[in-house]
Amino acid sequence: MLLRHTTDKIATRSALTVNPAKTCQPIGAMYASLGIHSCLPHSHGSQGCYAYHRSTLTRHYKEPVMAATSSFTEGSSVFGGQANLVQAIDNIFTVYEPDVIAVHTTCLSETIGDDIPQIIAKARDDGKIPSDKYVIHANTPSYVGSHVTGFANMTKAMVDYFAKPYGHKEKQINIIPGFVEPCDMQEIKRITKELEVRSIVFPDTSNVLNGPQTGRYEMFPHGGVSIEELIRSGSSMGTLALGHLASGLAARAMDTKCKVPCEILDLPIGLEETDIFINTLRKIAGVNVPDSLTTERGQLLDIITDMHQYFYHKKVGLVGDPDQLISLTKFLVSVDMWPIHIVTGTPGAKFEKRIREITKDIPHEVNVKAAGDMFLFHQWIKNAPVDLLIGNTYVKYIARDEDIPMVRFGFPILDRVGHSYFPTVGYRGGMRLLERILDALLARKDRDASEVEFELVM
Amino acid sequence: MAAIEILKERKSQIYEKGAEPFAMTCGKHSLAGSVSQRACVFCGSRVVLYPIADALHIVHGPIGCAAYTWDIRGALSSGPELHRFSFSTDLRENDVIFGGEKKLYYALLELIDAYSPKAAFVYSTCIVGIIGDDVAAVCKKVSQEKGIPVLPVHSEGFKGTKKDGYKAACSALFQLIGQGITAGIGKYSINILGEFNIGGEAWIIKNYYERMGVEVVSVMTxxxxxxxxxKSHGAALNVVQCSGSMTHLAQMMKEKYGIPFIRVSYFGLEDMSDALYDVAKHFGDNPEILERTRNIVRDEISSIYPKLQKIKILLKGKKAAIYVGGAFKAFSLIKALRYLGMDVILAGSQTGNEEDYELLKEMCDEGTVIVDDANPLELSKYVIEKDADLIIGGVKERPIAYKMGIGFCDHNHERKIPLAGYVGMLNFAEEVCRSVTSPVWKFRPRRKRNY
Amino acid sequence: MCHRSINYVAEMMEKKFGIPWIKVNFIGSEATAKSLRKIAQYYGEQELIDKVEAVIAEEMPDVEKALAEVRPRTEGKRAMLFVGGSRAHHYQELFKELGMTSVSAGYEFAHRDDYEGRHVLPHLKVDADSRNIEELEVSADPERYRPRKSPEAMESLTKQGVRFKDYEGMMPDMCEQTLVIDDISQYETEQLIDLWKPDIFCAGIKEKYTVQKFGIPLKQLHSYDYGGPYAGFKGAVNFYKEIDRMVNSKIWTYLKAPWQKDPELAATYAWE
Structure with a gap:
């Protein structure tokens, strides 16, 4: 009973988060930055911030995660971090030679009010930025939003700094994949390629944070969207943004800045959302959907129909990030499961509204909370138990204490491998998700069945 | 010197033994933009205090600092597990503008009512130092209202290095010390300082001392x-491991309560035995203790010796790189690796001081690279150049080692297997051996050496 | 209960030991009640008759409650059953209770009497092909034969409507315009599905995924899809819920991809 200190009596807490279901902006910004080829993320704050972000990302991806920091001292927090940042830029371009430094702020530098563009300008004036190199920035105060917000802000910075409005339009589409795993970005690119649609996907962490073992350590792996592509994204026909919270900001910025129209969809998790993604892409690019994708779709549907009895009316508790949860909840509802407790740590009233809408036909009380935490989630479960939990590694405490099967999904996953290699987006991702849900449910059935009820075929 | 491009400001923090005269510049703030592997003040405080299982640990600041430190270290508890919860005031934009004192106050009241902890630690993060919350005043007020110690930990990230965080933690602990009743504490009694019970290590060590007939008043932490x-001020001796984190506290206890301290390490056969003998010698007026110590050392070593001998054959001549938090840990590691017949080709720490590096230099062979606060590029270049077979480090070093096709051993807080004590030495040897001799390295593209 | 597999033994037991047999069926709540009453009637003891009525009165409210909830969603839907010796017949009871029509049914290995009733038996000519089990000659056991009821008592029970060694078969229970097909083939299955578009198909594991590829749920009535039990009152409730799940799930609406429903394309970029 690790969480023996969790009570089932739910009291309103005004001043307190217990067992968070979110973390702070900068880590999202760092993750997004790693999706640019040859980019070194830079944390403008204390040394601890970036150490924590790097450690957490490393634990999640089991990959080297490179970043730099302004290493604030007491002095810099009084006099401002300009000197530190200029020195950092100089040092980074001297020693590590990335093509881009992507600076994100922290609660510290935000509160003391450092003006990053002005500091970057100064570094440029001082000749610290080689002419073919870039420094971009995003404001990511830790006390606003969550890690998802940070991702969105840094993705927008890619548009702000790089996208260039050309006079003509090229026959290509920008795709902003959202705060998803490297393999998900890869899968989105694969689907796009199957459709024969030319695309620029950004950020793109595939081959950066799911790289191979090569016997060499490379500070800048060969993945990531290139600067050249980011510049050309301004001349695309349109932008398809996946995930309102993580990708909407950049898509709208692209529209405003380069007059590239955008369509913002939910993440393509599950059958229906993938249908919408592919169908939208098909319509806006005027292409036919190849049989290969229709076959994948049919395979996913086949799993749904074949195993429907095991999904039917199973109660599920979900913790995660809003974009993921919206699509996942839809997916679960579409296979007749009942997601009844849904928590995200990320604030935002829209989330609750959308989940309410998606779950309105479930004949059971549905708890949903934005800016919630896992303590509350656990309390809900104590009051109305579920058959399955889906969430990041921290959910395992609840799974263990309440003896409920669990599927790991989300960020961070610190104790398993696979999430960076096997996508959960697209039809194949849907198949994998269902496979894992079934594994969890059926393994539990096998475990709990009496000898009399234990069955070979299920 | 190796042909790797290093920042000129870093030159005095990297040294290859046998080269120019040596004066390691250390204990200084990491260079901006240097991609160091270090952390911050808060991190230092958090790791030191976190294992206290019946206290409330609340992080005052935006959510990140609490989220990233939620139960990430395997510090085990034999009883309460309140320390494994993550409590945060989760400061928002409004709090930054109007101050977070009220929020902290109510959070503390709520939590103390809910969990009745024995004490509460309030960690100040960067932003608290900037917006000027008077955390100490809030703590005092709550302490008076609730009748338990509520201790501010001044751990704003930017106020120094991880070492300063240790200091802040020591100060908080020091406030507790002296509040208890020491009646009944015997003459042959110690506090174990700087042992965090990762993988149950404190239990192993405590068991040795108790078998010696020495009373363990407290383990910090x-x-x-x-x-x-x-009541730890009632002990006769402080036994300090992990010099970086706890020497400060031992020093303060010496000054205020006249408790002497010795520095020990529980890692490796030699250091472990010294740690026991040094305590036995301190209580030299009781020859029975020494006698029992001898027996323990003999029994423990002979129980693992045959296995170690087999491992030594496999590891002979293999090369290791060490990059750890505290320098003291590095000393023990060097000795232990030598015992196993391995060569140390690089030794570095995040937080060593001048004295530490002087000692490191003495211990190391010619050609060993010594670094303070290294970055991944430096680490990887030296490791390749010196053709290491093993890297010993923490979470951020692990994937770097694996990407280069080199064995790895976690000697930081992420491990689950105890490496302290005699049994720990065997665990260590087995783990190193497993990693270094793993057949998987045959497939690494980089090096075509025969195994 | 299963007319195909066990009536031979019942016959022989009557001949050899004097134990009469009646056909019962516990699939379907009405059928269960009927069968229980029939058994009580056979014994004729008031206490037993009262007890049976008490059991029925106790069990039926749950059945009615479940039906009231499910039936509005299942009413008018159509089922097909091709399974086993008696199941294709008796499960129709459950569908009837759900307000569903069994539009087509058949057995895998039945005899004419399973379809048409035992009254055809005397007219059957047994030849090498139709005789699939050995004919056993059984006669009354000289020591152990003991008629359970006197001929008069049997006569009186028959007059009261208890029908011994009787089974009317599947066909009389089926509606007009429905199809009975023996030993249905894959081709016929496909044709039938195309033609009748049932809402549910009942068969076994070999048919399951073929039929489901047409987008029609298949309920296995051999293995029950590892669900059940479906016999008796509680079993009926289980079955109602199961069929509700199967015929009303939205998963069957996903069959066509959006681009199959609406293949029109401009062949240019929409944003152009």
Whole structure:
């Protein structure tokens, strides 16, 4: 009973988060930055911030995660971090030679009010930025939003700094994949390629944070969207943004800045959302959907129909990030499961509204909370138990204490491998998700069945 | 010197033994933009205090600092597990503008009512130092209202290095010490300082001392309890491991309570035995203790010796790179690796001081690279150049090692297997051996050496 | 209960030991009640008759409650059953209770009497092909034969409507315009599905995924899809819920991809 200190009596807490279901902006910004080829993320704050972000990302991806920091001292927090940042830029371009430094702020530098563009300008004036190199920035105060917000802000910075409005339009589409795993970005690119649609996907962490073992350590792996592509994204026909919270900001910025129209969809998790993604892409690019994708779709549907009895009316508790949860909840509802407790740590009233809408036909009380935490989630479960939990590694405490099967999904996953290699987006991702849900449910059935009820075929 | 491009400001923090005269510049703030592997003040405080299981640990600041430190270290508790919760005031934009004192106050009241902890630690993060919350005043007020110690930990990230965080933690602990009743504490009694019970290590060590006939008044802070810490000033001796984190506290206890301290390491056969003998010698007026110590050392070593001999054959001549937090840990590691017949080709720490590096230099062979606060590029270049077979480090070093096709051993807080004590030495040897001799390295593209 | 597999033994037991047999069926709540009453009637003891009525009165409210909830969603839907010796017949009871029509049914290995009733038996000519089990000659056991009821008592029970060694078969229970097909083939299955578009198909594991590829749920009535039990009152409730799940799930609406429903394309970029 690790969480023996969790009570089932739910009291309103005004001043307190217990067992968070979110973390702070900068880590999202760092993750997004790693999706640019040859980019070194830079944390403008204390040394601890970036150490924590790097450690957490490393634990999640089991990959080297490179970043730099302004290493604030007491002095810099009084006099401002300009000197530190200029020195950092100089040092980074001297020693590590990335093509881009992507600076994100922290609660510290935000509160003391450092003006990053002005500091970057100064570094440029001082000749610290080689002419073919870039420094971009995003404001990511830790006390606003969550890690998802940070991702969105840094993705927008890619548009702000790089996208260039050309006079003509090229026959290509920008795709902003959202705060998803490297393999998900890869899968989105694969689907796009199957459709024969030319695309620029950004950020793109595939081959950066799911790289191979090569016997060499490379500070800048060969993945990531290139600067050249980011510049050309301004001349695309349109932008398809996946995930309102993580990708909407950049898509709208692209529209405003380069007059590239955008369509913002939910993440393509599950059958229906993938249908919408592919169908939208098909319509806006005027292409036919190849049989290969229709076959994948049919395979996913086949799993749904074949195993429907095991999904039917199973109660599920979900913790995660809003974009993921919206699509996942839809997916679960579409296979007749009942997601009844849904928590995200990320604030935002829209989330609750959308989940309410998606779950309105479930004949059971549905708890949903934005800016919630896992303590509350656990309390809900104590009051109305579920058959399955889906969430990041921290959910395992609840799974263990309440003896409920669990599927790991989300960020961070610190104790398993696979999430960076096997996508959960697209039809194949849907198949994998269902496979894992079934594994969890059926393994539990096998475990709990009496000898009399234990069955070979299920 | 190796042909790797290093920042000129870093030159005085990297040294290859046998080269130019040596004066390691260390204990200084990491260079901006240097991609160091270090952390911050808060991190230092958090790791030191976190294992106290019956206290409330609340992080005052935006959510990140609490989220990233939520139960990430395997510090085990034999009883309460309140320390494994993550409590945060989760400061928002409004709090930054109007101050977070009220929020902290109510959070503390709520939590103390809900969990009745023995004490509460309030960690200040960067932003608290900037917006000027008077955390100490809030703590004092709550302490008076609730009748338990509520201790501010001044751990704003930017106020120094991880070492300063240790200091802040020591100060908080020091406030507790002296509050308890020391009646009944015997003459042959110690506090174990700087042992955090990762993988149950404190239990192993405590068991040795108790078998010697020495009373362990408190462990700071592994499997720690507030009441034990409160009366720890009644012990006759402080035994300090992990010099970086706890020497400061031992020093303060010496000054105020006249408790002498010795520095020990529980890692490796030699150091482990010294740690026991040094305590036995301190209580030299009781020859029975020494006698029992001899027996323990003999029994323990002979139980693992045959296995170690087999491992040594496999590891002979293999090369290791060490990059760890505290320098003291590095000393023990060097000795232990040597015992196993391995060569140390690089040794570095995040937080060593001048004295530490002087000692490192003495211990190391010619050609060993010594670094302070290294970055991944430096680490990887030296490791390749020196053709290491093993890297010993923490979470951020692990994937770097694997990407280069080199064995790895976690000697930081992420491990689950105890490496302290005699049994720990065997665990260590086995783990190193497994990793270094793993057949998987045959497939690494980089090096075509035969195994 | 299963007319195909066990009536031979019942016959022989009557001949050899004097134990009469009646056909019962516990699939379907009405059928269960009927069968229980029939058994009580056979014994004729008031206490037993009262007890049976008490059991029925106790069990039926749950059945009615479940039906009231499910039936509005299942009413008018159509089922097909091709399974086993008696199941294709008796499960129709459950569908009837759900307000569903069994539009087509058949057995895998039945005899004419399973379809048409035992009254055809005397007219059957047994030849090498139709005789699939050995004919056993059984006669009354000289020591152990003991008629359970006197001929008069049997006569009186028959007059009261208890029908011994009787089974009317599947066909009389089926509606007009429905199809009975023996030993249905894959081709016929496909044709039938195309033609009748049932809402549910009942068969076994070999048919399951073929039929489901047409987008029609298949309920296995051999293995029950590892669900059940479906016999008796509680079993009926289980079955109602199961069929509700199967015929009303939205998963069957996903069959066509959006681009199959609406293949029109401009062949240019929409944003152009």
């Amino acid at each position: 592994g499997d720690g309890r507030i009441d034990e810490i409160k």
